[in-house]
Amino acid sequence: MPMHHFETARETYRKIASNIALIMRGQDVATRQLLAAMAAGGHVLLEDFPGTGKTTLAKALAKSIDAQFKRLQFTPDLLPSDILGVSIFSQRDQQFHFHEGPVFTNILLADEINRASPRTQSALLEAMGEAQVSVEGERRNLPALFFVIATQNPVEFRGTYPLPEAQMDRFAMQFTLGYVSPAEEVAILTAQEHNHPIDELNPAVSLADVVALKHAVENVRISAELKRYAVDLVAATRTAAGVQLGASPRASIALMKIAQAEALFDNLEFVTPEHIQKLAVAVIAHRLVLDPQSRFSGITARGVVEDVLKKLPVPA
Template identity: 85%
Template sequence: MTTSPFEAARDIYRKIAGNISKIMRGQAGPTRQLLAALASGGHVLLEDFPGTGKTTLAKALARSIDARFKRLQFTPDLLPSDILGVSIFSQRDQQFHFHEGPVFTHILLADEINRASPRTQSALLEAMGEQQVSVEGERRNLPELFFVIATQNPVEFRGTYPLPEAQMDRFAMQFTLGYVPPEEETAILTAQQHDHPLDQLQPCATLADVLALKRAVEDVRISEELKRYAVDIAAATRAASGVQLGASPRASIALMKTAQALALFDGFDFVAPEQIQALAVPVIAHRLVLEPQARFSGLNARGVVEEILKQLKVPA
């Protein structure tokens, strides 16, 4: 039994991942990515068709960690104050008292985020970017662990507002779950025949465990060459043809941090090029804005990033 902080962190990861896998069958890849985002301090946007298990995954994660969890159902009439909180005048002491909104939590599930208007969506900008909220001129800090899992239906669906680019950029990763193979789906049916297994899920990690995991990830080593590789990938998206808005430095930072987390999960104490390649698409693709013409000609952001990965010389 080794006592290195990396091994301890790896144990925490394995525990949480194992717990989630009881619920999310056949979704080991997305779970790994979700935990990588959690461990690296980034937020996650899950985009997929309705019913593929976005909310279930988020809830499974929340249940697995013994931390505060709030769920926010985004609706078209949701207002910023419904998220951040509001000051209410108290008749008793003739003063305004601030009532914290659901954003003051450890894990926030922003369900169907693109059903609210952009005005409401923007309320999360500061919270996600700087881990603080400024309400009525007063800055309020969010807890040390603040992790947003947002889910959304594909933008083309009815009754949705596309997220603004600035909001998209706040998410470290966006990925999809996808449909599971028929055998897995049958197993899901069997598991849910009587009641939802989510109800029986017990927390397996404390808040302190997760914070320890985060600290371990920060300590994962990364060479200058690979930092340069991540920067080169981001830079290439800015120069790629058909792309109106390329990846920001925030993207390369997120790429590095999530790659550190993934390296830890993979049993490395340092980052290898494989981890950067594995995360480039989920970390970068959603931040790109394509030119309309390129979009109509069948180009998509995923394809742009994949092509860059193929063309850019990988350090070996």
């Protein structure tokens, strides 16, 4: 791939990132991770306490791109057809017409995804895994850019259903936003003194730019040694102490792809060990199922991945 394609792609990233930065203060790392996941073709699960800006971040991203955006609020009584769409009989032409659900879009914000029942949560499986939807025996493809940003409240909160492992595995990354520093929080208050700045946000890039970014990411090079390192990292979680179910090969694929995106954002045409290390926790941790016993003894999935990172020698 010619160098100027990388340049254009990087420019696209920079435009989106600075556009989001207008709204999301102090969340550069999260923004970058979100964009990396999107550029790598993955989906993101944001888990955090209510009010930390998950939805705002998703909306800011949607608004920064001149693309279709739909938002779906998950509730316990939400049905799969509410997401995928449904055929309705038309009196006019005596035929069934398929009415596309909110899943047929470019950017889908699945807000509070763990408030819906597992049945409804699983309706997203095919869409997220294969970018297609099978409804009433008919397969319908989703657009070239299909990016799901799901938010969830911590599992221990009231009225939540934990996501099934298979659904968790469909998310390329899970990360948190966290509370910003007091100074930045003051800045947020100041910005919203009169009205919400998000209302004035304009798209910075076109849909085509983002698709080009995705293609550019696919062309970032990664050496066999680093592929092996990623695989070793993921494999190590399967034998780590306290883990009932380790990460799948889907995790190593996601790790590689998002590392490629990160490398592109870093002005590199190839992936370095640092990219993989930096992403490992966000990509791997949410896929691990811990033993109940070790969970109660204070072992966290994040801790397991960090341990593995510390134990495995990194290529240098």
